[in-house]
Amino acid sequence: ENQKVQNNAHISEFSAKIKELSKKSSAVKTEKEANALKIEEDIAKEQLDAANDEIVRLDKILENKETYKKELEEEKIKQEQNINEIRVSIKSEMEVLEKDRMSVYDKKTKLVGEMxxxxxxxxxxxxxxxxxxxxxxxxxxxxxxxxxxxxxxxxxxxxxxxxxxx
Structure with missing residues (x-):
């Protein structure tokens, strides 16, 4: 996002530079000045194109990361559901074990009383x-x-x- 904002700032800079160069081209007196302005304008246009390409590239990266984030969130939800199922299962098993332990304890108490x-x-x-x-x-x-x-x-x-x- 930061890079995208920076590239948008560069684009506005380059656009302003191109407009400025267009205004200067009307005040050119020699062919040498016209060629220099044309070269500067071409450079500014190339930089503008590069900045636009960079924005497209960053948008694709951002889109891929958002997709990956959604996949991870879905996986997290599935894992949390799995954990909850396991907790419920463990809780029921613990209850069964506790009942068994209590019955064994009762039997032990009864046997100890008879010994x-x-x-x-x-x-x-x-x-x-x-x-x-x-x-x-x-x-x-x-x-x-x-x-x-x-x-x-x-x-x-x-x-x-x-x-x-x-």
């Missing part, structure tokens, strides 16, 4: 000591967490059950 409290307190002690890692049974002299064979000495200490073994 032997001595066993539960021992389990909680182990869980806190192990920093929320898994507690698994040992059967047939094997760890049922990683299924590795346990050495005799370690197995005997597990069977005694006097302390927690890792």
């Amino acid at each position: 032997n409290q001595k066993v539960l307190s021992f389990y909680e002690k182990i869980r806190k000591w192990a920093k929320n890692t898994a507690v698994v049974p040992v059967k047939k002299q094997a760890c049922y967490g990683c299924f590795m064979k346990i050495y005799d000495k370690t197995y005997l200490s597990v069977v005694k059950g006097e302390e927690i073994v890792t």
Whole structure:
């Protein structure tokens, strides 16, 4: 836009210059002066044509940029709609997950109420000591967490059950 305004200013300058040269041509006394004025007038006309061409070029660039801007705005609208759809989908999934979590929590609460409290307190002690890692049974002299064979000495200490073994 700025360049377009500048080119319009140049066009008005060149038009004024051409008019001025036309007035001077009537006051010419020699052929040399007439040729010089003609050359100046031709230069001014060429500059005027160049300025007009530049305006046309800038108009095309502006038009292309406007088209590109509209395309980007349409794409933005599509992406925003897509984001909103995804948000709605995520929200519904979160609600389902929250319901599932609540049902699991209710089941846990019910089971904890039915359990032997001595066993539960021992389990909680182990869980806190192990920093929320898994507690698994040992059967047939094997760890049922990683299924590795346990050495005799370690197995005997597990069977005694006097302390927690890792």
